[in-house]
Amino acid sequence: MPKVALDMSVSLDGFASGPDDDLSRIHAWIGEADAQEAVDEFLAAGAVLAGRRTFDKGQESWGDDPPFPMPVFVLTHEKREPLTKGASTFTFVSDGIEEALRQARAAAGDEDVVVMGGTSIARQYLSAGLVDELRLHLVPTLLGLGIPLFSPVGGPSAEWRRTKVVEADGVTHLWFEAIR
The missing domain is CATH 3.40.430.10 (Dihydrofolate Reductase, subunit A)
Structure with a gap:
């Protein structure tokens, strides 16, 4: 299931990011063999859930080819049209966490849904x-x-x-x- x-x-010490949203030390392991x-x-994963700050912060490092082969559902307070960059599609959901999860589960099918932050x-x-x-x-x-x-x-x-x-x-x- x-x-x-x-x-x-x-x-x-329990922090998901450092001061000023610095992720360099927290994510230094990514890419290691x-x-x-x-x-x-x-x-x-069949789909990913992300917050708006994570999406905004990620734009800096992802550039024009974000690393998501699966659909990404971005929780936000603002209605916005879906965005496709490279092989990644971002759908913006402003109707709360349950609705975002419902959409992510529908897209994921038999695969897991991952909450990646923030x-x-x-x-x-x-x-x-x-x-x-x-x-x-x-x-x-x-x-x-x-x-x-x-x-x-x-x-x-x-x-x-x-x-x-x-x-x-x-x-x-x-x-x-x-x-x-």
């Missing part, structure tokens, strides 16, 4: 109890400041069972499933 997976990098398993699992939508999906799996990429750095991944989540508390660990240089990939 397809899952909704939250897939994000996090520092040892020993990180391929985690990257392949992300790329196997922290605001991560917290919203966690708070609503809509995340089945956590895929955390624990980076051995202390950022000291930045945007925390989990605080405050709000909503019901949740228990998670670790299902897989992959150790690599510069990152430890952790998979957890929700205990329901």
